[in-house]
Amino acid sequence: DVKVTQSSRYLVKRTGEKVFLECVQDMDHENMFWYRQDPGLGLRLIYFSYDVKMKEKGDIPEGYSVSREKKERFSLILESASTNQTSMYLCASSLRGRASNIQYFGAGTRLSVL
Amino acid sequence: GQQLNQSPQSMFIQEGEDVSMNCTSSSIFNTWLWYKQDPGEGPVLLIALYKAGELTSNGRLTAQFGITRKDSFLNISASIPSDVGIYFCAGQISTGNQFYFGTGTSLTVIP
Numbered sequence: 001d002v003k004v005t006q007s008s009r010y011l012v013k014r015t016g017e018k019v020f021l022e023c024v025q026d027m028d029h030e031n032m033f034w035y036r037q038d039p040g041l042g043l044r045l046i047y048f049s050y051d052v053k054m055k056e057k058g059d060i061p062e063g064y065s066v067s068r069e070k071k072e073r074f075s076l077i078l079e080s081a082s083t084n085q086t087s088m089y090l091c092a093s094s095l096r097g098r099a100s101n102i103q104y105f106g107a108g109t110r111l112s113v114l
Numbered sequence: 115g116q117q118l119n120q121s122p123q124s125m126f127i128q129e130g131e132d133v134s135m136n137c138t139s140s141s142i143f144n145t146w147l148w149y150k151q152d153p154g155e156g157p158v159l160l161i162a163l164y165k166a167g168e169l170t171s172n173g174r175l176t177a178q179f180g181i182t183r184k185d186s187f188l189n190i191s192a193s194i195p196s197d198v199g200i201y202f203c204a205g206q207i208s209t210g211n212q213f214y215f216g217t218g219t220s221l222t223v224i225p
Contacts, residue, residue, distance in 0.1 A: 004156070015118070035215075040123070040217055041215050041217060042118070042120070042202060042215040042217040042218050043157075043215035044200065044215070045203075045212055045213075048212065050155075056161075058212065090156055090157070092156075100160055101145055101147065101206065102159055102162065103159070103213065104148075105156030105157045105158070106156050106160075107154070107155050107156050108154075108156050
């Protein structure tokens with residue numbers, strides 16, 4: 001079974017802190033994604049990566065950066081956390097090509113910024 | 115990004131009832147997906163649709179790819195308590211491009 005693991009289920013941080021959200025997948029998937037989920041807005045794509053050291057902006061990249069140094073790991077970084085970044089963050093991975101239709105999600109990290 | 119309008123936003127139904135929800139977009143998509151998110155978990159893929167008019171079932175769930183390619187529908191028959199969760203549609207304009215997600219339908223099943 002595909003496993004996408006997010007390092008924390010819950011995080012509480014203070015405004016201005018640097019925050020790292022980690023995601024690891026164990027199925028050798030090329031593609032990895034970071035979404036945020038907010039009530040009434042669904043899932044919105046922050047950043048994605050099609051390969052190691054490669055990244056592309058999604059629909060809402062402002063205030064975020066990412067790092068993909070190894071194929072299995074994709075990190076989301078909040079350089080200076082703000083209260084409007086309080087949200088549920090979901091990581092996903094998929095194979096390349098037609099099979100990229102199927103994205104496998106982690107359980108999510110609920111981040112609160114105070 | 116693309117806007118996917120999903121309705122209804124929430125549903126409260128009695129166990130045993132059938133459920134219908136839909137998703138519409140302003141763009142033509144070549145792939146539609148339906149996901150379910152259990153409370154406290156990430157979304158899990160239920161059904162994938164690749165052709166206009168396609169009708170695909172997964173147990174008590176049936177989804178259809180709309181003829182106009184701008185909409186998709188999900189039906190759940192004879193609902194049970196474990197159907198509770200949030201259902202998301204997702205659409206892709208062309209293979210390899212990103213998926214756009216709907217706003218979700220929250221389903222509550224009353225025993």
